[in-house]
Amino acid sequence: MSFVLAGARLPGADSLVDVTVGDGVIASVRPAGSPGERGMERVPVDGRWLIPGLWDQHVHFTQWAQTARRLDVSRAESAEDCAALVRSRAVADPGADVLVGFGFHDALWPDLPTRELLDAAAGDRPVVLIAGDLHCSWLNSAAMARFAPGTAGALLREDASFALTSSLAPTDATTLDRWAADAAHGAAERGVVGIVELEYGWGLETWTRRIAAGALALRVEFGVYRDRLEDAVALGLRTGDEVDGTLGLLTMGPFKVISDGSLNTRTALCRQPYPDGGHGVANLTPAELLADLRFAVGNGIEPAVHAIGDEANRRALDAFAALGAGGRIEHAQLIDPDDVPRFAELGVAASVQPEHAMDDRDVADRLWAGRTADAFPLADLLASGARLAFGSDAPVAPLDPWAAIASAVGRTRDGREPWHPEQRIPVSAALGASTRSRVAVNEPADLAIIERDPSRATPDELRAMPVSATLLAGRFTHFAL
Numbered sequence: 001m002s003f004v005l006a007g008a009r010l011p012g013a014d015s016l017v018d019v020t021v022g023d024g025v026i027a028s029v030r031p032a033g034s035p036g037e038r039g040m041e042r043v044p045v046d047g048r049w050l051i052p053g054l055w056d057q058h059v060h061f062t063q064w065a066q067t068a069r070r071l072d073v074s075r076a077e078s079a080e081d082c083a084a085l086v087r088s089r090a091v092a093d094p095g096a097d098v099l100v101g102f103g104f105h106d107a108l109w110p111d112l113p114t115r116e117l118l119d120a121a122a123g124d125r126p127v128v129l130i131a132g133d134l135h136c137s138w139l140n141s142a143a144m145a146r147f148a149p150g151t152a153g154a155l156l157r158e159d160a161s162f163a164l165t166s167s168l169a170p171t172d173a174t175t176l177d178r179w180a181a182d183a184a185h186g187a188a189e190r191g192v193v194g195i196v197e198l199e200y201g202w203g204l205e206t207w208t209r210r211i212a213a214g215a216l217a218l219r220v221e222f223g224v225y226r227d228r229l230e231d232a233v234a235l236g237l238r239t240g241d242e243v244d245g246t247l248g249l250l251t252m253g254p255f256k257v258i259s260d261g262s263l264n265t266r267t268a269l270c271r272q273p274y275p276d277g278g279h280g281v282a283n284l285t286p287a288e289l290l291a292d293l294r295f296a297v298g299n300g301i302e303p304a305v306h307a308i309g310d311e312a313n314r315r316a317l318d319a320f321a322a323l324g325a326g327g328r329i330e331h332a333q334l335i336d337p338d339d340v341p342r343f344a345e346l347g348v349a350a351s352v353q354p355e356h357a358m359d360d361r362d363v364a365d366r367l368w369a370g371r372t373a374d375a376f377p378l379a380d381l382l383a384s385g386a387r388l389a390f391g392s393d394a395p396v397a398p399l400d401p402w403a404a405i406a407s408a409v410g411r412t413r414d415g416r417e418p419w420h421p422e423q424r425i426p427v428s429a430a431l432g433a434s435t436r437s438r439v440a441v442n443e444p445a446d447l448a449i450i451e452r453d454p455s456r457a458t459p460d461e462l463r464a465m466p467v468s469a470t471l472l473a474g475r476f477t478h479f480a481l
Contacts, residue, residue, distance in 0.1 A: 001474060003041040005449070008050040011431070012455040019050060019392050021445040026472035043481070046349040048468055049453050050367035052435040053193030053446035058090075058330055058351055058391030060134070060199045061205070061220075063168060065179040067102050067395040073129055075104030079111045081302035082129065082138075087121040098143065100168055101129040101246060102395060107264045107363045113138045115154040130165055132359070132397055137161040148422035158261055158281065166200045177210050183399070184217040188477040190400050191448030191467040194219035194436065196351075198256050198304070198330075198390065202228055204235075204243065211246045217477045219446075223304060228298060229255055238300030248473070252406040254328060255296040258283055260312035263333065263360055263367060268309035270334065273373060274367050281311050290319045293327070303327035304351065310334040310374065317342045328389065331356075334368060334375050344385035351389040354378065354398040354407035354430075361419045372420060378408055379423045388425075402465045405430040410459025427455050427462070445474040449481065 003024035009016060016032035018042070071089045076082035082104055099122060103330060106113055118127045118140030126143035130136075137156045144151055147164050156164055168178050187195070195218055197203050203222030207215075222438045232252065238241075243250040260269020261281050269280040284292070293303045303323075305316040308331045316329050317339055326347025333356065343350055357376040365371050382388060390404040397403065408430040411418040418424070431454060437443045451466035470478040 004042055004054070005045050005050065005402065005447075006042045007047055008045040008449070008455075009047055010452070011049055011051060011428075011453055015363045015469050016047065017050075019439065019447075021471070024445055026441055026443050026445050027438065027472050029439065045449055045481070048481075049450050050439055051191075051431065051448050051450060052142045052437045052443075052455065053448050053470060053472065054191045054402055054432055054434050054437060055194045055196070055436050056187070056391050056394065056399050057196045057389040058198055058353060059178060059195045059399055061183065061195060061197050061394070061399075062176065062199045062201075063134070064394040064399055065176065065183040066169065068183075069179070070130075071099065072103055073101040073394075074105070074132055076104055077110045079106065079113045079117055083117040083121040086118060086127055086129070088248075089121045090125060096125060096127045096343075098128055100170065101127070103132045103154065104129055104138065104263050105132050105359075105363065107266065107367060107420075108282055109201055115139070115141050115144065117153070118143075118256055128164065128168065130161075131264060133262040133264045133267040134393075135149070135161060135167065135267060137164050148179055157265060158258075158267060160284065162200060164432035177213060177215070180210060181213075181215050181217075182463050184215055185400050185478070188217045188470045188472075189467060190220045190402060191450065191470050191478075192218065192399070192401060193446040193448075193470065193472045194221070195399075195476070196221045196223065196253055198223045198253075200225060202231070203253075204237070204250075204480055205233075208243060208246055208274065209249050211249055216247065216475070217404050217472065218250065219249050219251075219472065221326075223253040223256045224301070225256050225258075226292065229292075229301070230346045233299040239302040252301070254302040255292075256304050256306065256330070257289065258306040258309060259289060259316055264363055266367065268334070269307075269312040269315075270309035270368070271311045271314075271336070272371065275369075279311070281422050282315070286315055286319065289315065290322055293319055293323050293325075297323060297327075306330045308333045310336045310339070310371075314339055317346060325330075333360075334371065336382075337374060337380070340377060340380050340386075341384045343381060344387075349383050349387040349389050351391060352376070352381075353393045353397060354404045355392060357411065357419065358407050358413040359397060365445070368454070373397075375420070377423055378425050382425050388429070390430070390433040401434045402462055405454070406459045406463035407433055408433070409462060412459060413463070427457070445471055447471045460464065
């Protein structure tokens with residue numbers, strides 16, 4: 001199918017262009033009204049702006065698809081507040097099923113999350129509340145007896161929490177796939193054409209099934225974890241390989257390694273102590289980390305190392321240096337200034353989530369007091385020559401690249417003063433970190449049509465950017481022109 005996107009603008013330009021799309025790629029970009037496309041179907045763009053389609057380069061998509069159906073506890077300012085939300089939901093929606101909530105941040109709470117609070121709120125009904133950073137879960141007695149018998153306290157952290165949250169998905173794959181299809185269309189409405197899927201489990205089977213059932217709104221690069229790495233290798237999967245029978249939409253992604261924890265859970269591995277005296281956790285020794293990366297690279301799979309604390313980032317960079325190969329560091333939230341240049345030197349991409357800086361600024365000011373000049377150092381990374389790749393870590397933040405772009409450009413949200421404004425980056429760089437292609441001949445026709453010029457928009461306007469249409473390989477996955 002061939003057609004012309006007629007009368008579009010490119011960011012920063014006032015003149016109009018006609019963009020011809022054919023066979024899934026951009027065939028021409030000419031001044032509006034140029035001869036050469038007579039008789040071809042024309043889609044009026046009417047002076048709107050045309051940009052490459054957006055990518056979210058770090059998501060947990062199945063969990064994101066479930067989040068809208070879970071109790072939102074993200075605004076709770078205390079454990080008591082959280083328990084009150086649980087009580088209200090339990091009264092409004094009685095039943096025996098597990099009551100699942102998402103989004104709590106307890107690092108700034110004045111009280112502690114206890115089993116007793118949730119027991120009083122929901123009685124014998126199991127309650128599982130998942131922290132906003134995914135690294136911790138708060139359970140009542142009934143839930144603990146079902147999911148983690150013999151565990152002391154009310155909290156599960158790190159691997160125990162990951163295992164629990166993975167088990168909470170509906171056993172009915174059809175239902176979960178329908179929710180995922182809804183979430184994919186929601187992403188397309190924000191201009192998204194592709195995701196790097198870092199959900200726990202075996203994405204090959206899940207996404208092959210979804211695409212076969214008609215989930216055609218997104219390109220998906222699926223990652224693997226340590227427990228399935230050998231399975232991927234045995235199948236001959238290498239990063240970037242297309243999976244047969246998926247219409248070119250599914251490709252092998254990276255090998256995800258979780259080397260430390262998170263800021264809110266106080267498990268991110270840091271050189272300086274937290275206020276409670278701890279330094280966080282190392283999930284692997286340096287030797288184990290290097291061995292895992294070497295095995296992956298030796299089999300053609302790109303490593304993606306989760307590292308949030310400055311010590312975790314240093315260890316990850318040391319491993320890449322010893323390996324002699326590049327890859328990605330996921331999150332890279334706190335980085336010693338001496339380590340910033342090493343990203344570019346080693347060919348390691350900084351796969352970062354700028355919206356987390358807005359979510360975590362108050363927690364960082366408390367738990368990383370005196371060090372937040374080194375937190376989320378996007379401008380420093382960019383100036384050093386590092387490649388930035390933006391994502392959301394959905395459901396930790398919403399799957400909306402415009403939120404990431406706005407946070408990177410403005411370092412502010414909700415009318416607050418910018419947080420470390422010296423780390424703001426230009427719109428062009430933020431868009432580049434959120435896209436994989438260009439509006440140019442022979443590039444994929446993965447495109448978004450938007451209502452404002454992003455190069456002239458304020459951070460608030462970027463955050464609320466209206467998207468009129470999205471195309472994936474020349475197909476409209478969202479159309480509101």
